[in-house]
Amino acid sequence: MPQLDESLLTHLPPFSKLERRQLRTILDQASSRRYEPGTAIFEEDAPAERFYLLLDGYVRVVRVTPTGEQVTALHIPAGQLMGFAKAIGRQTYPATAITATESIALSWPMRLWETFAAEYEGFSTETYKTVGTRLGEINNRVVEISTLQVEQRVASALLRLIHQTGRKVPDGIEIDFPITRQDLSEMTATTLHTVSRLLSAWEKKGMVESRRKRIKVLDPRALAAISEARIE
DNA sequence: TCATTAAATCGGA
DNA sequence: TCCGATTTAATGA
Incomplete structure (x- = not known):
């Protein structure tokens, strides 16, 4: 030792x-x-x-x-x-x-x-x-998990992650360890498919950027907006 | 609104 | 190339 x-x-x-x-x-x-x-x-x-x-x-x-x-x-x-x-x-x-x-x-x-x-x-x-x-x-x-809709749950899970384990990069905050859709779905009680679809949709809006096992949040405020109550 | 199923594609060792 | 990760579409609860 x-x-x-x-x-x-x-x-x-x-x-x-x-x-x-x-x-x-x-x-x-x-x-x-x-x-x-x-x-x-x-x-x-x-x-x-x-x-x-x-x-x-x-x-x-x-x-x-x-x-x-x-x-x-x-x-x-x-x-x-x-x-x-x-x-x-x-x-x-x-x-x-x-x-x-x-x-x-x-x-x-x-x-x-x-x-x-x-x-x-x-x-x-x-x-x-x-x-x-x-x-x-x-x-x-x-x-x-019992009150929010899936999109809101995933958004707040992402926010929590960048808050606790995020690393600042020039254009946003990146989750500092490899994380899969499956992982995110396990944290939010949903399926990897749904997480995948949500991330794709958010990426189109320029809120996040993700590749394999990496997620970067470009616009935390937009995510926060989603995570807050919004029953339509 | 969302899970499930199925299938195709992607990307990294 | 192989295999897990990811995406996309279709279907049903």
Whole structure:
């Protein structure tokens, strides 16, 4: 295991209030691993033995429905903690985490969670903030799926993606990892065909630009307009 | 309005 | 070239 540098953590919210010496202790207890795209970092219902910090890349959090379809709950960008089942009172992981890109993650044994929370200032408040944010997001999605029309759902899913994981490019914002129509349809409870048709239509209007596994939003405001209530 | 089915085409290893 | 991704059209709920 190569020596990890404290600067990896200093700017991340859960660790930002800590001293160099404390970061050293934390890093010395961490394992670091690199993952190929499409690898499961941890799986739904498996015993939650470790918690993770995504250092680089993007991770898709998916659940499998009783009928066997995958549902993408959310995407996690680099710099966030994941798999902290203990923090929400679970012994198993609530979902599967699959890398969307090549990724690097640190992990610690779950038994250290309490130690971290107790000893490191800001650690638990910051992580509870992310829990809250994610929960709110998932809640919104549940509401959206039952109340909005497909076009609105896909539009808001795209907006959420560029908001969380977008990368600014000269003429718009691009989703920073490979994403298929199928993925988008799983996030919005529709079919890849419908997503494909919507993207084509939006592309004609100059709102988005897409190629295989890449989507770029040129006109977020137009998307926002679609996502807002519009019953015709 | 949208899912489903079927078929054709595209694009990247 | 092969195979998954994507598009398009037709049909029915």
